Amino acid sequence: MASVWHPCTQMKQHEDLPLVPISRGEGAWLYDFEGHRYLDAVSSWWVNLFGHGNPRIKAAIKDQLDRLEHVMLAGFTHEPVVQLSERLALLTGLGHAFYGSDGASATEIALKMSFQFWRNSGQSEKTGFISLQNSYHGETVGALSVTDVALFKDTYAPLLRQSAQVPSPDSRLAESGETEEAYLMRCVEALERHLQAHHHETAAFIIEPLVQGAAGMGMYAPLYLQRARQLCDQYRVHLIADEIAVGFGRTGTMFACEQAGIQPDFICLSKGITGGYLPLSVVMTTDSIDQAFYDDSVARGFLHSHSYTGNPLACRAALATLDIFEQDDVLAKNQLNAVRLGSALSDVARHQLVRNFRHLGMIWAFEVNVDDPHFALHFHQDALQAGVLLRPIGNTVYLMPPYILGDEEIFLIARTLLTLLNRFTLRSID
Numbered sequence: 185m186a187s188v189w190h191p192c193t194q195m196k197q198h199e200d201l202p203l204v205p206i207s208r209g210e211g212a213w214l215y216d217f218e219g220h221r222y223l224d225a226v227s228s229w230w231v232n233l234f235g236h237g238n239p240r241i242k243a244a245i246k247d248q249l250d251r252l253e254h255v256m257l258a259g260f261t262h263e264p265v266v267q268l269s270e271r272l273a274l275l276t277g278l279g280h281a282f283y284g285s286d287g288a289s290a291t292e293i294a295l296k297m298s299f300q301f302w303r304n305s306g307q308s309e310k311t312g313f314i315s316l317q318n319s320y321h322g323e324t325v326g327a328l329s330v331t332d333v334a335l336f337k338d339t340y341a342p343l344l345r346q347s348a349q350v351p352s353p354d355s356r357l358a359e360s361g362e363t364e365e366a367y368l369m370r371c372v373e374a375l376e377r378h379l380q381a382h383h384h385e386t387a388a389f390i391i392e393p394l395v396q397g398a399a400g401m402g403m404y405a406p407l408y409l410q411r412a413r414q415l416c417d418q419y420r421v422h423l424i425a426d427e428i429a430v431g432f433g434r435t436g437t438m439f440a441c442e443q444a445g446i447q448p449d450f451i452c453l454s455k456g457i458t459g460g461y462l463p464l465s466v467v468m469t470t471d472s473i474d475q476a477f478y479d480d481s482v483a484r485g486f487l488h489s490h491s492y493t494g495n496p497l498a499c500r501a502a503l504a505t506l507d508i509f510e511q512d513d514v515l516a517k518n519q520l521n522a523v524r525l526g527s528a529l530s531d532v533a534r535h536q537l538v539r540n541f542r543h544l545g546m547i548w549a550f551e552v553n554v555d556d557p558h559f560a561l562h563f564h565q566d567a568l569q570a571g572v573l574l575r576p577i578g579n580t581v582y583l584m585p586p587y588i589l590g591d592e593e594i595f596l597i598a599r600t601l602l603t604l605l606n607r608f609t610l611r612s613i614d
């Protein structure tokens with residue numbers, strides 16, 4: 185407590201709520217020092233895809249450690265970064281990979297690249313960014329500028345660059361009596377109106393495809409992405425897909441944009457890219473964007489860097505993660521996992537306190553209709569006591585489990601959710 189300042193935390197709350205010291209992880213489980221274990225139902229902040237202590241990812245990192253732990257990527261290159269870039273190019277259809285370390289650094293890279301593309305192309309008035317209402321793209325100053333979460337943003341408002349927010353197609357925001365489709369079209373029209381008025385001063389529209397994670401797993405139909413792609417083409421504005429949370433199978437396809445059949449100008453990837461083992465992020469982009477930087481003039485190049493850009497250990501973890509996807513046919517298996525977990529949750533979905541029960545790929549979410557202002561904290565604590573790590577966002581409870589749940593884990597999650605919901609029902613009656 186004295187020496188470690190924890191992320192996204194009011195440290196004073198830990199006077200009453202002890203931190204949970206973890207000694208080791210195995211599969212979907214985290215173990216403390218006293219023999220308790222916790223089922224990691226949120227994949228340790230959405231990063232861990234194939235469990236803790238995965239033998240294949242560990243072996244790849246150990247092997248790489250014996251060869252080369254790190255070399256700077258300016259002026260040097262190495263096998264893991266080349267292989268990873270080529271494989272990601274095949275998977276995304278975007279042939280140029282620029283690396284960062286965390287999700288927010290990928291957001292920064294995409295925003296700066298888009299801005300400089302227009303400048304290098306003689307359109308230096310295109311400097312603005314659009315994002316969705318309730319968007320989340322990270323916490324560094326540039327990323328926070330396109331994030332729309334008041335609690336994270338308001339304090340820093342004087343530091344941030346203005347950006348524009350357009351209505352989110354999150355289906356929970358439809359008016360009562362309005363269909364999801366009608367609401368989505370209303371959001372498309374609002375985007376079009378904004379682009380009509382501001383395209384000449386807009387560099388890019390950044391979006392979380394299909395699921396707005398930090399907004400409480402707000403989900404929307406692929407049609408919005410298709411229309412956004414058309415409008416961005418029509419008005420010559422880049423489309424940046426922030427797949428930091430939803431990439432690598434989370435929504436059922438390798439990347440969420442595939443469900444809309446669209447190709448963005450930039451894809452930001454991180455979190456699951458290394459299976460949750462080492463920090464790595466990457467921005468993938470097109471030939472034509474790459475070409476706008478390729479020049480005799482140094483200043484026209486993309487002069488951005490992080491010390492650990494393209495770290496070999498992290499790239500090997502990412503290559504091992506991609507191998508698991510291929511060798512184990514993970515996307516097909518996840519469809520079966522999703523059916524198993526989905527049917528185990530049927531009583532949860534019907535529970536009297538549950539609203540908007542929704543599911544996409546390996547994400548489940550619902551709102552709990554209670555008045556408790558500290559609901560998230562209380563639910564988190566009660567779930568931990570029952571041996572399940574959950575971290576509700578406001579009144580939204582969500583599951584983002586690793587892709588390796590067995591029957592025991594599925595049963596525990598479903599039983600815990602139901603028990604806690606019943607307990608909250610009793611409390612709300614009191």
Ligand SMILES: Cc1ncc(COP(=O)(O)O)c(C=O)c1O
Nearest residue numbers: 286287288320321322397428429
């Ligand atoms: C959609 C999205 N973008 C960006 C980020 C930021 O990633 P990081 O926390 O690794 O900086 C997150 C993190 O949750 C995210 O969900």
